[in-house]
Amino acid sequence: MNVWDPADRLIESAQLKERVARELAGEIRRAGEALVQVLRAGGKILFFGNGGSAADAQHLAAELTGHFAKERSPLAAVALSTDTSALTAIGNDYGFEHVFERQVRALGRKGDAAVALSTSGKSPNVLRAMEVARTLKLRTIALSGRDGGPLANLAEISIVIPSDSTARIQECHITIGHILCEYLDAELAAG
Numbered sequence: 001m002n003v004w005d006p007a008d009r010l011i012e013s014a015q016l017k018e019r020v021a022r023e024l025a026g027e028i029r030r031a032g033e034a035l036v037q038v039l040r041a042g043g044k045i046l047f048f049g050n051g052g053s054a055a056d057a058q059h060l061a062a063e064l065t066g067h068f069a070k071e072r073s074p075l076a077a078v079a080l081s082t083d084t085s086a087l088t089a090i091g092n093d094y095g096f097e098h099v100f101e102r103q104v105r106a107l108g109r110k111g112d113a114a115v116a117l118s119t120s121g122k123s124p125n126v127l128r129a130m131e132v133a134r135t136l137k138l139r140t141i142a143l144s145g146r147d148g149g150p151l152a153n154l155a156e157i158s159i160v161i162p163s164d165s166t167a168r169i170q171e172c173h174i175t176i177g178h179i180l181c182e183y184l185d186a187e188l189a190a191g
Helices: 004-042 050-065 084-093 096-107 123-133 166-188
Strands: 045-048 078-079 115-116 139-145 157-161
Touching: 004 045, 004 050, 004 115, 004 139, 004 157, 004 166, 045 050, 045 096, 045 123, 050 078, 050 115, 050 166, 084 096, 096 123, 115 123, 123 139, 139 166
Parallel strands: 045 078, 045 115, 115 139, 139 157
Antiparallel strands: none
8 A cells, every 4th residue: 555655745855955955056046146136236026937836936026025034125026927917918918928928028127137937947938038038138047847948048047956846846946935035135134
C-alpha cells in the first residue's frame, strides 16, 4: 500500500530549496541588485504570471507597496494580473495572449523592471510581455522551472528552479520573492 506522507513532501521541498541555495544564490542576488537599482532610480516593478504565479505576483507587489518586515516608504510595484477590467477587455478584444503585453506597453518605461513568473516558462502571454519589456528597455527578470522554457532566454536575469513539480517550483518562487523583499527592505528602508 502506498501511503501519502506529508513529511515526504516537506523533505522534498527542503531538499529542492537547498539545491536552489547552492546553484542559484548568485542569480537571486543579481535580481535583488537590479531591483534596488530600478527603485532607487525612480522606476517601478511590473509583476505578472498566470494562476498560482499570478497570485505570487500580486503577493509580492503587495509586500512592496505595503511593507514586508521593516517600516519604509512604499515601493512602486504593480501586479498586472489584478485589474480584471483590463484583463477582460484586452482578452476579449485582442486575445488572452496579449493581456500582459498591452499592460507592459501602457505602464512600462525604460528603467522599470518586468518580473515574469511561469513554472513552465512557456506561457504565451508571459512571453509576449517579456518581449515587449525588452523592446522598451525594461530590466527583465524571470522566475521559471523545469528547463526554463523560452522565457529563460528572454530575461536578463533568469532563475530556473530545477524541478518538474509545479507545486515545488511555486514554493521556491515565493521563497525567492520573500528573499528579494527582505533585500529591498534592507537596502531601501531608509527611504
